Amino acid sequence: MSKNSFFYRNSLSIVLLALMLSCLLGQFFTGWKTENKELAENGNALLSFGQYIHSGHFIQATFENWESEFLQMMLYIVLTVSLRQKGSSESKSLEGEEDVDKEPKPHPKAPWPVKKGGIWLKLYNHSLSIAFAILFLLSFGMHFYGSLKDYNEEQISKEQPTTTAIHYISDSRFWFESFQNWQSEFLAVFSIVILSIWLREKGSPESKPVDMPHDETP
Template sequence: MRKWVKEHGLLLANAGLFLAFFVGMILSGAAAYSEDQTTHGQPGVTVLEYLSTGDFVEATFENWESEFLQMAMYVILTVFLFQKGSSESKPMGKTAPQDQDPRDATIKDSTPWPVKRGGLVLKLYEHSLSILLLLLFLASFSLHAAGGAAAYSEEQQSHGQPTVTMLQYLATSRFWFESFQNWQSEFLSVAVLVGASVYLREKGSPESKPVAEPNYETGT
């Protein structure tokens, strides 16, 4: 068990932090939503009731949407683009291991089965990481729109205005403001990481070059 935990420590730590912060978001979100309801003469909600509100769905998936977009675009852009001196870039002027054609690989027992199978299965497997991230982005984008439409309609009703459908909500400036304010921050953080890793180091981290390596060296 101890060995398994050590082998999966990075995933477990991030999953644990996600759950802790997600619970914190739910509890504080339910409290904030209930306060807003009370202010407008409406009854507050329990935590479980809050989970079914458009407010919760919108708040959750507008953030997930930006994270998956960021990671999908980062994975795709690093296939084609380089940053001299950055640990986040593939080496320049030489072939990286990631560029090797799996069809030329020596088949072993440990070789992933899509590589052994070949054909369309291998073609999909070659791009499976970006496909997964893009699908998660599209799902989150849709749920953001659905939750946002429900929350917006609730506000509209409280002011005696007509409700909106999900498609109508997609045409509002509010939806795109929510999306763009998250998207811009995600790409800012990536740009800072890519640029800072040229000159700065973190000993022991695979996201950093070795501390004594020159700034112009590209890749890990």
């Protein structure tokens, strides 16, 4: 494969996006079958593809997971600014200033906020964490909407009273959905931070060089 080809230069993002879309498609079809199975058991009308994609069941399940991913990334980016882990490839060095700590300087190839300076540069200094924070809040809002819709759809099928957003925001069901995903994301990050101290993967930027001592932080 040519190193100048579009795929070679963007292969990591292309493969990750393809994997995500494949799993999302798998989630949609299996979720659709699962929901229709429950509806059939309760004697309710089945959902079409179009109806299911707008259902609380699909919206809640999708954004519940996205929300936890964006929260994990946002906090990890912010925490790694000042916190350290000796020997981990995921941590900055314990001593000294690194390139990411230096004040940005304008140059011909610098991003335009660096050249512009002022408020634009201040925002750009934290644009990565801000972007993930916005994505988290949007996903959190969609998760809440989907979870509330799913709950009310279940209540209607059981001929039980529905609830409002004000009442549902304090419901244990919604927060259980969030916490069960948040804790797993933090466990995953903790695992790579700790395991990268002793374990290696040759060729991966997420690993230290194979011959680097365990107690050294790259």
